[in-house]
């Protein structure tokens with residue numbers, strides 16, 4: 001009986017390490033029709049594989065070849081600020097680009113057809129920001145702005161200088177930035193911290209730095225937006241709409 005017991009125990013641990021494909025349906029109820037370990041089917045009829053056969057061993061391969069399964073492999077912890085993210089722990093940064101193209105638009109022209117303008121509060125009034133209307137993302141960002149407007153001025157200054165849509169690749173890569181899909185926002189660009197300003201490569205050992213207040217971060221996370229300050233490769237001005245990392249059914253029990 002002994003070997004069987006060991007097998008059962010390790011199988012249990014394994015399932016806890018892998019997130020459930022169903023979490024994509026729960027996170028994007030108006031966009032994703034079904035999902036299993038084979039494929040994900042969108043309500044617009046597009047189908048995507050849940051796993052791809054590209055190698056994903058080295059960090060370079062993970063970041064360049066992530067699939068929908070790997071996209072959930074590092075669980076996002078919407079907690080406090082107590083510990084800096086561990087080495088190469090970037091929940092949300094491992095992305096399967098075809099998924100975002102299937103949801104928000106396959107190219108610049110089709111993405112821009114989905115953009116609408118929302119009002120974003122500033123200390124002197126408000127400004128307009130382009131954001132996608134797909135899946136109600138625009139409504140979540142508008143709601144975030146309204147909540148930030150109620151914070152004290154000492155916190156609100158961190159939501160100044162906001163920029164959203166820009167069709168571009170991530171610096172020094174050929175991967176599209178989430179800003180390209182109209183689902184990301186940068187705040188306080190002159191006062192925040194970016195890992196690339198300190199590190200020569202993805203696998204370099206870098207020190208964590210942040211000045212973005214938790215009050216702003218928590219408002220975003222409440223509405224399905226993750227924060228780049230929870231990444232080892234910190235990008236503390238950056239937030240993006242990634243409800244699959246914040247929906248309860250999507251949160252893996254253990255870190256990989």
Ligand SMILES: [Zn+2]
Pocket residue numbers: 179184185186237238239
């Ligand atoms: Zn950004």
